[in-house]
Amino acid sequence: MNITFNKRDPLYVQVIRYFKEQIATGAFEPGEEIPSRRELASKLKINPNTAQRAYKEMEEEGLIYTEGNNPSKVTKDIEKIASVRQEMIMEAVDAFVHAIRPINVSLDEVVGLIEAKLNEEQEGRK
Amino acid sequence: MTNFFKLLRFELDRFFKLYIVLIVVTIVSQLAGLVIISKLYMRRAREEIVVNQNSMESFLETYGQFSLANLTHSLWFFGPIALCIVSLLIYVFFIWYRDWFGKNTFIYRLLMLPTERLNVYLAKAMTIFTMVLGLVSLQIVLIYLEMNLVRLLVPRDFRLDLTIHEVIRSFDYFNILIPDSFLGFLISYGTGLMAVFVLFTAILIERSYRLKGVFIGGLYVAASFFVFISPLILSEIFLPRFFYPIEMFLLEVFAGLIVMTGAIWLGYYLLNKKIRV
Amino acid sequence: MIEVREITKRFGRKEVLKGVSFTAEKGEITCLIGVNGVGKTTVMNAIMNLTPIQSGEILIDGQKINKRSYEKIMFIPDAITMLPQMTIQQAMQFMDDFYESWNEKRAKELLDFFKLEEGNKISNLSKGNTAKINLLLGLALDVDYLLMDEPFSGIDIFSREQIADVFTSHLVEDRGVIITTHEINDIEHLIDKVVILNDGTVVKSFYTEEVREKEGKSVIDVLREVHLQ
Incomplete structure (x- = not known):
């Protein structure tokens, strides 16, 4: 996982765009587990609050879902x-x-x- | 309270190496000194009596009997004592300044400890005090040792055995360090402790106000001294022969307590409100 | 929350802080930025009561700093403040002796993470490793607030990367962090909030994501604007 961030767009938007690309191309398969917000922050070297924000927005958009305390997963909605x-x-x-x-x-x-x-x-x- | 003792232990540890050096120097110098000057004395006795055919009486008349006073009047004895006193006096300053000017600025750590900052101050003072008491006890033990050693080195006829009190009195100023009464002890060490507190607070004034603090600190020390001797001034200049000695003594104790409390209170204030890293 | 309210500070005649105010929230990384000599370190020292201020007020969770606060807030200065003759193990023992909030498990974890040996003497450590130990001694405390003065200055690139990793890990999670820097490049993706200090006052404070989203500007764009004014 590697994103080259530009400095003028909000980071969370860039993170979402990256996820959308991966989902659209099938690199992230439906139902696949995604990293926790902390793992993501640490992998991308971003603030955990930013990772949290990105996940929250994606959850609201229906790109990912979370059941109970389990790790979040990529949507299965074709x-x-x-x-x-x-x-x-x-x-x-x-x-x-x-x-x-x-x-x-x-x-x-x-x-x-x-x-x-x-x-x-x-x-x-x- | 436990933090105070942790700090005390920590401060004692920091001085420990140098302290051991002082102890070893004192022991070696005094014992070696005793051996050397007693040998010199006996060699002279042999020369006078065996070679020059003088009588033992005339030798003793000229040179006197050998006693521990011979040792206490020599550099072998008071040299290391002076060294210890000077080292501890320097350490009164060093114990603070090393925390600012040492390689890593340790004062940050001390001031950020979750404990009253006054504990740092009191622990440092108690460190100096403990070190002094330690050295004084060492000296008493050493004198006992020397009293026994001299019996092995000098034959009875040439020897004058002194009691420990006589040994102590043989050396000027020594009864300040080793008073012969409990009251004397309180006076000597109470005054000493007060002086340490006053110097500590003067150092903190300098550390709080830097260059300006040097002058304020100087004034503060002078003022403390003045308060401390004010009963003396009072009785000498204004009210000659007005106080009984015991009253004079109590006034002096009172003045000392005022100076000491003032120093600690000011130290507390500076550490909490004015100190700079 | 750490509230800094209208603090002023003079060194002799020189007025270094002329009424500085800002807040730093728990769970956020606040970056105090300004050129060298602008008084960033003085602000940190003032928060920790390591230097007196002439006026103003500093509150930590609504309270003035007291001896108990030091179990809740820790300052990591830009250079290590442990005695050079101590080993890492002795330095950690010192912290353990005095702080209830010392977390030994986390200390060991950090030691592993930084790949450092307990037996090493502090005076024998390289610059980068000294910086890491300095950081470790603060990070291993379970405090709510951490203040770090220029954690990236003067160390090699690999140590920088390791230290940057700390910011994205659980080590600072949920804590309030204030960090000073004169070089934003390394950390602009790591911070939540920027407080720009210039000429003794706070000229601007903002959330990084907000200026990116609402104004399409990078942190450096904003800094540039402030400087050109």
């Missing part, structure tokens, strides 16, 4: 996970569109480039 994934994609697309708008580029050109880039990265991974 729809929820799908919506997180959707949200992550939309965020990325928004950012992308926002970034290329000023360059005035056509849709076909962009799609071609994206395809090429993705293939290239896939090759690179092999």
Whole structure:
């Protein structure tokens, strides 16, 4: 577990974003136990209060759940996970569109480039 | 109270190495001194009587009999005593200043202990006091030892055996350290303890107000001294022969108690309200 | 809660603190930040009654400091204050002798964590290890409040990392911590609250997550603004 934090966004927001990424990509599986707030704080080198805040927000959003005194777990709600994934994609697309708008580029050109880039990265991974 | 004793033990431990050195120096110097000066005396006796063919009577007339007074008047005897006195006097200051100026600033620890800060002050004073009493008892034991040793070293005819009181009286000032009455003991050591408290408080004044404190501390010591001797001044200058000796004594005790209480109270105040690390 | 109310402090003619006020809550890490010589250490000393103040008031859970407070609040100065000739074991024994709140189990745990040997003499320890022992002697007390003066200054990077780990562990959990620094970089992710001290007063105090969330600023952004004013 490793996050490179930026200094201007609230840390708890960055922690939540990280969890969403892991959940959306399946790196954190549904029902998987997650670290305690203290373990998280210590792993990420953040204040335990911040870890606590992140967990509280995620719990409210339904990303994680806690039964009794057991460790918290990743949600098993498939729809929820799908919506997180959707949200992550939309965020990325928004950012992308926002970034290329000023360059005035056509849709076909962009799609071609994206395809090429993705293939290239896939090759690179092999 | 237990914290006081823990602090006392701790402070005694800190001085222990140096203390052992003082004890060893005293023992070695006095015993070696006794052996050396008695041998010198006997060698001279042999020379006078065997070589120069003088009578024993004329030798004794010239050189006197050998007694422990010969030892107590020598550097072998009072040298280590002076060394102990000077060391302890220096330690009265060192016991405080080392906590500020030592390698690690230990005064932080002492002031942050969950106990009355006055305990630190009293434990340090009691440390000095215990050390003094320890050395004085050592001296008494040593004198007994020396009284026996001299019997082995010097034949009876050349020897004048002194009682312990005579030994003590043979050495000026010694009866301040080893008074021959309980009252004398109270006066000597009461005054000594009072002086330690006054010096301690003067040190704390300096530690609280630093440079300004040097002057205030000096004034404070002078004022304490003045209060302490005020009954004397009163009777000498203003009311000659007005007080009976016992009244004079009680006034002196009273003045001493005032100075001592004042020192402790001021020390308490400074430690709680004014002290700086 | 530690409440510092309008405290002033003069050294000779120089007014070092001109009415400093702030609070530090239990369960939070409050960072007192300012350039060197601004009086951070003086504030710490004043809280612990190690230096007199001219006016103002300091309350710990609503009470003025007294001998019993030292079982509840501990100050870790920027240099070790145990006697150099003591071994680590003797230093720990000293704490055990005087403090009811000394937690031996935690002391041993910390010793393991820092990988230090009890038999070592304090005067023989490296700079980093001395800093760790200094920290240990405070952290192993079950106190509610911990004050630390520049815990990261002048030590190597690995010791720094170990010490930083302490802040995210159970060792400071639920305690109120005040830490001073002149260098925020190492610890900006560790602290809850920042109190900026400048020219003898508190120029700003804020929660780090709040300025990130509401103003989109990093702690350093805020410090920069304060300095440019």
